Amino acid sequence: MKKITTLLLIVFAITVQGQNKLLSSVVQYNVGNGDWQNGNGSNYEYDSNNNLTLETSLNWDNGTNSWNIGDKNFYTYNASNKVTENIYQTSNTTTNQLENSFKQTFTYTNGRVTLIQNYDWVNLNWVIGTKSEIAYNGNNFPQTASTYTWKGTQWDNEYRETLTYNANNRVTTDVTEKWDGTQWVNETKTVFTFTTNNKILNQKSATWDVFNNLWVQDGNKSDYEWDATGNKTIETMYNSYNGSTYQSKNEYTYDTAKLMSSFAHPFKDKTGFDYLFEDAPFVNKALGYTGYLYDTATTTYTSTDRTLYNYTSAITLGIEKVEIADKVITVYPNPTKDFLNIKTASNTTVDKITVSDLMGKKVLEQNKTNQLNVQNLAKGMYVLQILVGDNKETRKFIKE
Structure with missing residues (x-):
């Protein structure tokens, strides 16, 4: 690297x-x-x-x-x-x-x-x-x-x-x-x-x-x-x-x-x-x-x-393209009641996860984990910002 x-x-x-x-x-x-x-x-x-x-x-x-x-x-x-x-x-x-x-x-x-x-x-x-x-x-x-x-x-x-x-x-x-x-x-x-x-x-x-x-x-x-x-x-x-x-x-x-x-x-x-x-x-x-x-x-x-x-x-952009396949991030299950799993195609550990509500207020943050405990979050939709090495992705999930 x-x-x-x-x-x-x-x-x-x-x-x-x-x-x-x-x-x-x-x-x-x-x-x-x-x-x-x-x-x-x-x-x-x-x-x-x-x-x-x-x-x-x-x-x-x-x-x-x-x-x-x-x-x-x-x-x-x-x-x-x-x-x-x-x-x-x-x-x-x-x-x-x-x-x-x-x-x-x-x-x-x-x-x-x-x-x-x-x-x-x-x-x-x-x-x-x-x-x-x-x-x-x-x-x-x-x-x-x-x-x-x-x-x-x-x-x-x-x-x-x-x-x-x-x-x-x-x-x-x-x-x-x-x-x-x-x-x-x-x-x-x-x-x-x-x-x-x-x-x-x-x-x-x-x-x-x-x-x-x-x-x-x-x-x-x-x-x-x-x-x-x-x-x-x-x-x-x-x-x-x-x-x-x-x-x-x-x-x-x-x-x-x-x-x-x-x-x-x-x-x-x-x-x-x-x-x-x-x-x-x-x-x-x-x-x-x-x-x-x-x-x-x-x-x-x-x-x-x-x-x-x-x-x-x-x-300056190098090549205007999306992320290559080995950086794909999957969030599941979605919706969820308790735990949210974050999986990368290369099975690497997520460096940082930040959860915000739809008003933009940060409600949860975790480091070095691929599983997030969301049991204490209120029901509704949230925005995830996920950092894995040099890759940042944003996902949404629903807490049931």
């Missing part, structure tokens, strides 16, 4: 767009001895209002030392610069083409999202699968999000989230309930705490103990550190799996002489509540971040990966 030892070996194409846009990002993995290997990346394109219109995900091919397209996300906006449609295209290994896979549409009332609908691409048509209806409190902040599944003739209750706020209009609790056929039943809860400057300090999750009728912390939490300007500097994550807790963190770097608002970038709030649970991370120009995994035996952190942001160039 060829090692990439310096940033000079990352192939970029200089664009004529200047340096006022974040044009690409590259994820590299630490392969030891001071060497970093390209893994995956993204190119970003914007409209005249600096709205992200296209994110192209790319994968590094070690055999050809070139970048190949993995998938694409297209965004459409209204006159208020809020996203109205997101279409996700992924690779079809049979036809060797990108094709429609998943779509979300956003409906606004008085400038606020009130309806999110989710579609799957089936037999060359968009087929509705789920929808979320969002209700607001008297301060115009989201209070409940109720999700329904289309059963062919009617919408069935699946789950709902209820948010509680403090006096500064920051979310303090997010409670998810599932529909058991006759009533709503508690399932998961996330509790948020804040600094005296109203910056998020940590979030902790808990599951509902149906036998004792109480909340039990499940060991999953995130801690945050911020600098005086308001930039996120460190995010430390604790993930519990099979009785063990895995600790990792991301450390961010900035050009403090420049403001992020001076650049078009993909972190712009697209819906009006993208940063409802966590603060917008960047005030100054973000340069990237390094990921670390904690070793309990040595009580030290080891760098595992890094993400680099580039404002002057986009990634």
Whole structure:
């Protein structure tokens, strides 16, 4: 396997767009001895209002030392610069083409999202699968999000989230309930705490103990550190799996002489509540971040990966094709009630799995595993981001 030892070996194409846009990002993995290997990346394109219109995900091919397209996300906006449609295209290994896979549409009332609908691409048509209806409190902040599944003739209750706020209009609790056929039943809860400057300090999750009728912390939490300007500097994550807790963190770097608002970038709030649970991370120009995994035996952190942001160039494609057959990832069973298996054609171990709900909130993350325990997730549709070596893929699954 060829090692990439310096940033000079990352192939970029200089664009004529200047340096006022974040044009690409590259994820590299630490392969030891001071060497970093390209893994995956993204190119970003914007409209005249600096709205992200296209994110192209790319994968590094070690055999050809070139970048190949993995998938694409297209965004459409209204006159208020809020996203109205997101279409996700992924690779079809049979036809060797990108094709429609998943779509979300956003409906606004008085400038606020009130309806999110989710579609799957089936037999060359968009087929509705789920929808979320969002209700607001008297301060115009989201209070409940109720999700329904289309059963062919009617919408069935699946789950709902209820948010509680403090006096500064920051979310303090997010409670998810599932529909058991006759009533709503508690399932998961996330509790948020804040600094005296109203910056998020940590979030902790808990599951509902149906036998004792109480909340039990499940060991999953995130801690945050911020600098005086308001930039996120460190995010430390604790993930519990099979009785063990895995600790990792991301450390961010900035050009403090420049403001992020001076650049078009993909972190712009697209819906009006993208940063409802966590603060917008960047005030100054973000340069990237390094990921670390904690070793309990040595009580030290080891760098595992890094993400680099580039404002002057986009990634140059080698061969515009989908991933080769030995990188195909299969997720099963889908739908599932308890465990989700991730299988690669070459039977390699998945490096990292991140699960997000359809509102974009991260609900679960695991490292070095090919099986995910989703028993504690609420019913509904989720998005998986799967990292295997130099390959990143996105999949959806339904928790029953």
